[in-house]
Amino acid sequence: MAGLRMREPRRFNHKYIFVDERKEKLDKIVENAKRDLGMLPPREDTYKERIKGAFVGGNSHLERKRAAGSRVSSRFAVAALFVCVFVLYYIMKTVYGYI
Numbered sequence: 001m002a003g004l005r006m007r008e009p010r011r012f013n014h015k016y017i018f019v020d021e022r023k024e025k026l027d028k029i030v031e032n033a034k035r036d037l038g039m040l041p042p043r044e045d046t047y048k049e050r051i052k053g054a055f056v057g058g059n060s061h062l063e064r065k066r067a068a069g070s071r072v073s074s075r076f077a078v079a080a081l082f083v084c085v086f087v088l089y090y091i092m093k094t095v096y097g098y099i
Contacts, residue, residue, distance in 0.1 A: 017059060 034040045 015059065017062060 031040065031043075035043060
């Protein structure tokens with residue numbers, strides 16, 4: 001009778017990958033300016049600031065991307081190699097009469 005029991009649905013677990021850091025910095029600057037002018041009450045420490053950036057370690061592809069910085073992609077390297085081989089073939093064929 002185990003086959004007749006209804007399964008519980010899988011829980012939703014969404015992790016943000018892309019965050020607009022520029023917008024967050026601008027919002028923080030505006031908020032600090034308003035606090036300095038007395039338009040907002042003094043700020044209390046929130047949970048968002050304590051856990052910000054803690055979930056990047058959970059995404060291995062993001063961790064590798066940040067650690068690598070800007071590298072030449074392997075697809076670009078292969079395409080450049082094919083272009084070089086084609087140019088060399090064209091030069092050998094037209095100038096020297098090979099092949």
